[in-house]
Amino acid sequence: MGCSSCSTGKDGQPKGCKNNGTCGTDGCNKLTVFDWLSNMSLPSGEKPFDFVEVRFKNSRKEFFQNTENLSLSIGDVVATQASSGHDIGMVTLTGELVRVQMKRKKEDFKKEDYPKVYRKASQKDIDTWQKCRNREEEIKKRAREIAIILELQMKISDVEFQGDGSKATFYYTAEDRVDFRQLIKDMAKAFGIRIEMRQIGYRQEAQRLGGIGSCGRELCCSTWLHDFRSVSTSAARYQQLSLNPQKLAGQCGKLKCCLNYELDVYLDALKDFPSQETRLFTEKGLAFCQKTDIFKQQLWFSYKDEPANWHVLSKDQVNEILDKNKKKEKVPSLEGYAVDNVVEEKVVFENVVGQDSLTRFDRPKNKGNRNRNRNKNKSRANNNNTSGGNKRKNNTRRKKNTNRKAKPRNE
Structure with missing residues (x-):
């Protein structure tokens, strides 16, 4: 569900999201909500709900009142009311589903002082917003350096600019309370903007930054999970x-x-499953629970004197033995119950065609055959050595005979 800027290039390399998550399709955004009421018309006489849900950087979402009755749809970039100035965000939800979301989050939409949507963002607003977002990484790096110089035990994880560029919010995590008054002074002097510090937890930090989990998928907290x-x-x-x-x-x-x-x-x-600390009293001895399988409804027990010998019992059998133990009655042994639970192994694969076994090369050779082969190899080596020595002797004798024949006779 990406826009055209997320497709591949001419050389087959991925372009990546050039809009940095601000595309109109809303396909690559975090915590996207599917509007399942978008195709349904309102009953006659009903006015559309005048609130919209707007998402800002990463997972921050807020509700705003549409007092100007603007025709807004999902993916529109709007200018919203802020504490001072205005902010730029993207509409993620409209219509009656916003009412459902506000009730779910216990937001009172009947109060009068709710923040409002000013207008649809102009190109000038979007350009200013993009310039501010491009500065965030550089400012975050510089803010971390200032915090290290001041020896503050904190980690600045993210920076978010307001849409008009007049204020920046720094999100940080810390174990203890941090006195960052000097940090705010130094950053305000270095950056020339208003600074707001906001402490978040470690789960909120992972939600804002995102990532890939051990399951191979994106983190739940950064895609759909909104409550921790x-x-x-x-x-x-x-x-x-x-x-x-x-x-x-x-x-x-x-x-x-x-x-x-x-x-x-x-x-x-x-x-209704027996506890793993269950003890069974039998005439053969006391038995302890070693292992349980909840969905197969089986338990493994072993005697106190034979801890390595386990017996499989079903949940009903264990409850039956426990009922007898409550009546101060002992069962003869666990073996009588375990025999009923023996399951014959079913043959999953049969070699019908007559093919060779896949493990035919994995079978170890017999030690007797190995020793015989070693003795054969030794005898062969000895024979080769003796035959080689005889050949050398014969060659030397032949050379001597030829030399004798070659000598001239003295006349």
Whole structure:
């Protein structure tokens, strides 16, 4: 869903997004919402909802009132009201779906002092906006250098200019409270603009910057996820994942948000499932739970004296044994229950055509054959050496005989 500027060039190389995410198709923007009510007409007598959703740099979205009744559609660049001056953004949602979004985010659209949309952005406004955005990387680098000189324990992750270029917002992350009063003075003197510092969390930083996750796709927080729920290590325990922080942590350094996606399914499956700390009392001895498989509804138990010998039991069998244990009754052994769970292995592939096995070269040779081959090779080498020596002796004898014949006789 990209515009023409995102296609490939003449030599086959990708052009890239020359509009830097400000194209009219809204196909390469973050947190894009599909307007499923766009093709539906309003009932007779109903006025269109006079609010629009406008997206600014990265994931920042705000709602504005369309008091001038402008004919706006998704992808239009508009000039909106700001605290001082005006800002430039792009319309991402219009119509009745904006009302739904505002109710979902608990925004009161009945108050009178709501920010407004001034006009559609002119070419002069867009040129000023693009010049300011081109300065952001250079200013961010310079701001980081100033923060290092002042020895401030903070990280400036992103810079966002206001549309008219009169103000810049610096987003930073820090572990503790930071006194950045001197930093604001130095940056205002160096850049000649008004400075606003805004602290964000590590998840919000990953949302603004974006990236590719370990799954190979773009980060959920920068594409469609807009609310951050708390993620705990118990979500990994319920799903029987290894508590390895390198695998469970995302690019933000926190636990991955996707750990909560399937958590409800696991919790529903664990409602009537025996605990992993279950103990079974049998006449043969005490048995402990070693492993569980929630979706196959199986548990593996082993005796206290035989920890290496595991027995597979189903969930119903374990509950039956537990009920008997509650009545102070012991079952004879686990083997009687485990026999019913033995499943015959089904042959997935049969060599009908008579082809050779794929692992025919992987079979190790017998040691007896190896020793025989070694002895044969040694005997061959010895025979070759002896035959070579005899040949050399015969050659020397022949040379001596020829020399004797060649000598002249003394007359």
